[in-house]
Amino acid sequence: MTGIRARADRLRETPEFQFEFVNLDVTDAIASRMEQLCVSRAELARRMGVSRARVTQILAGNDNLTLKTLVLIASALDARVSVAFGPGAERGCPVSTPGMQTTGGREMKADSTGQQASST
Numbered sequence: 001m002t003g004i005r006a007r008a009d010r011l012r013e014t015p016e017f018q019f020e021f022v023n024l025d026v027t028d029a030i031a032s033r034m035e036q037l038c039v040s041r042a043e044l045a046r047r048m049g050v051s052r053a054r055v056t057q058i059l060a061g062n063d064n065l066t067l068k069t070l071v072l073i074a075s076a077l078d079a080r081v082s083v084a085f086g087p088g089a090e091r092g093c094p095v096s097t098p099g100m101q102t103t104g105g106r107e108m109k110a111d112s113t114g115q116q117a118s119s120t
Contacts, residue, residue, distance in 0.1 A: 047076035
């Protein structure tokens with residue numbers, strides 16, 4: 001059983017696995033905001049200027065949404081997109097990358113306006 005758990009733990013760290021969790025978080029957040037505002041799929045589609053089928057596709061979570069689409073959805077739902085990078089697997093950064101900001105272990109956040117703020 002230990003071998004299976006170790007393999008499962010390794011799989012949880014893969015980008016593919018992490019993508020599925022982020023995708024679920026995003027679609028859940030959209031659906032929750034729609035519910036808060038009593039916005040139907042048809043109304044969201046109208047506000048976004050897309051078809052109802054497109055909204056259904058988005059909410060099904062089978063799509064890799066672009067940042068532009070996320071901002072469009074947020075705007076239609078009178079909201080803002082907020083992204084947070086927190087600690088993950090410690091891999092270190094052996095080589096300095098041009099343009100890379102060092103955070104000293106602090107969490108970096110960027111919102112839909114492009115502003116960044118760091119927090120500990």
